[in-house]
Amino acid sequence: MTEHDIKDQSLATGGRFRIDWAEQEMPVLRAIRERFEKEKPLKGLRVSACLHVTTETANLMRTLQAGGADVVLVASNPLSTQDDVAASLVVHDEIPVYAIKGEDDETYYKHLSAAIDHKPQITMDDGADLVSTIHKSRREALETIIGGTEETTTGVIRLKAMAKDGALEFPVIAVNDSDTKHLFDNRYGTGQSTIDGIVRATNILLAGRTLVVGGYGWCSRGIANRASGMGANVIVTEVNPMRALEAVMDGYRVMPMTEAAKVGDIFVTATGDIHVLDTHHFEVMKPGAIVANSGHFNVEINLKGLRKISDGDPKLVRPFVEEYSINGRPVYVLGEGRLINLAAAEGHPASVMDMSFANQALGAEFMMLNAETLKNQVYTIPADVDMEIARLKLEAMGVGIDKLTEEQETYLNQWQEGT
Template sequence: MSDISDAALAYEGVKRIGWADRSMPVLRQIRERFAIERPLEGFRVAACMHVTTETAGLIRTLQAGGASVALCASNPLSTQDDVAAALVEEYGAEVFARAGTDREGYYAHIHRALETGPDLVLDDGCDLVNTLHIDRPDLIGTVRAGCEQTTTGVIRLHQMAREGALRFPVVAVNDTDTKHMFDNRYGTGQSTLDGIVRATNTLLAGKTIVIAGFGYCGRGLAERARGLGARVVVTEIDPVKALDAALQGFAVEPMARAAELGEVFITVTGNRDVIRGEHLAVMKDGAILANSGHFDVEIDVRALADLAVEVHESVRPQADEYVLADGRRLVLLAEGRLVNLAAAEGHPAAVMDMSFADQALTCAWLATGHAGLAPAVHDVPKEIDTEVARLKLASMSIGIDALTEDQEDYLHSWRIGS
């Protein structure tokens, strides 16, 4: 039996799900195909994901393919209660998610989803898979395979595989080009700044924005922040990524120096304690702290609390002000959790269209003969990535060239010289 906040919100949820669906033409096409082919007939799916309008599109697609779906939230601050209600009341999914639930409730919902006995698991950050292996190994027997859609989750899965702890195959959907190149770069880039502006109403033009991490997410953020007129400083631990940032014209500094310069700080590294007490101690009055990495560990919130002599909670929605002994004020957004989902609505639906198309097609691929893979982290087949890109281009009325026969021969021959 589902656990949601208010079933009466279903009508509003249906309307918002329909609005998002307009911007997800690839997933709609796959849903129509699934309704005919039924590749997931009889499969039980447990998903730990952000309960948003875009996720609802994926859940409905899996259902069209014949699956029964149980959904729990991968972040309590991102749960949209009206969407959860619509999925239960109108679309027949099991949902265990309430906006703002505490840590105990969060993990109780993960357990409830796992207790449905899934054949496939879909994860966003590896908490579902982690809980399954550590707390509920008794339920692993039914699981044939899984998918992971975040960088943080893939890192954790690779570590599990190296230690021989991973007991079923998991496909790194995050690592497909149509996911990380677009979702991370364009989705995170736009939605993170959207969340910061909604939470603070600050003008980004002329501000010095420090971005910790220059992976796909960091690149997207840096590009968009510069486009809005901000001065961008990048911090990195990877020499190659730092060089890339520098050659793109961004200032590159260690965090110890960047902490003195920045007015807005955004962490997107996938690691913990990126902004620590020694950094907080030298920041300017009014500095804004935001995280867009998956877990709430990138900004040391405990160190911030220890430095503060006073905390003003909710000075604006999703903004808490910490007053230090010398009178400086530091503003923490979304409790250090994902600012783009807690203070805004996450990625635009047009971006999630590709990410969830990758998920849906990968689930079908696993269900139709590939769930017998070795217990390891696997790549999405290239043909799935290519198909999603092809469908997206077609939905945008964009055509591309095809190789001629001579060009094909040339690319596949070593005998032809200059």
């Protein structure tokens, strides 16, 4: 049996059904897998992936394996693992998986160590915990690594900080910065799945409620848009004047969090920064305020500070809903402050992850072909690869587009002809 640390192998059959269901919605990744099976561009490549263990990720792992890669998968978040998916990958695909939904921090880092013990040549991260651990405490692993890929905004922020400080020891592809990732996954995927997680956890009606979104990056844009579409009154908080101005022009109220905290019914953070919701915000919230996070790490909500000002230990009043009491006034935290779309729901729909994971698969191939010429910096997947993923997605959706005529191409590539 393949080495692993998962909850229950008997869940494998149900996991396979769900993985196959997701695959139907992932035609771009399927096309890449068909090519990989023929060409084996990743033959012999050891890949350690630290990603959310979901049905969509399973299809990425199968694609890398089809390309000849030797893959190990660990969870990038303690609450995001789908245990039946982990079981299916171990039992049916013989892919080593180290992930258990609800694992404690000690187990989480033990699993990260298992990924590093694989002696990867390429790392595949969602939040940069794997890369960070290698640089901090497992530097012997740097001997074999040629490069990596990073899936999410939070991870890219960390990696760019490392590169700026001269601490990054190998090149990394910022998958998150591809247009076919952040314009679609972050906006439409996060928008829908975040609302899905909040509603599944609470079963509340959004219409007529005031929902506060922390930040107005692509993820927050999607959350604000979907919440507004369901009848919520949306407030946006921002530190960036340009994004704040855009939120105003998009029709949302914009104000500091200190003001929004007094009037919001539901709060969602999605910034990638720490303590977006802090103790002084909790102290002025309405009784029954609901707090959730859709940024990668639970640090966006100051949970330690919340515990300190609470009357006692929180009570679990529903699955993924903890009630804190501040002077007798309840405040509800969803999913332990972790990614609510994966803690309480199933994450992004497969059709949008199709493009994100197409970027991951092609990013690994690009890194294998070009690692020797790349510096220890953060790179974006080439624009032509990004454009090809968009073309394949449109084709799979049955959508046709125009093509420039020779006359139009000539006009766009000259300067002499004016009005």
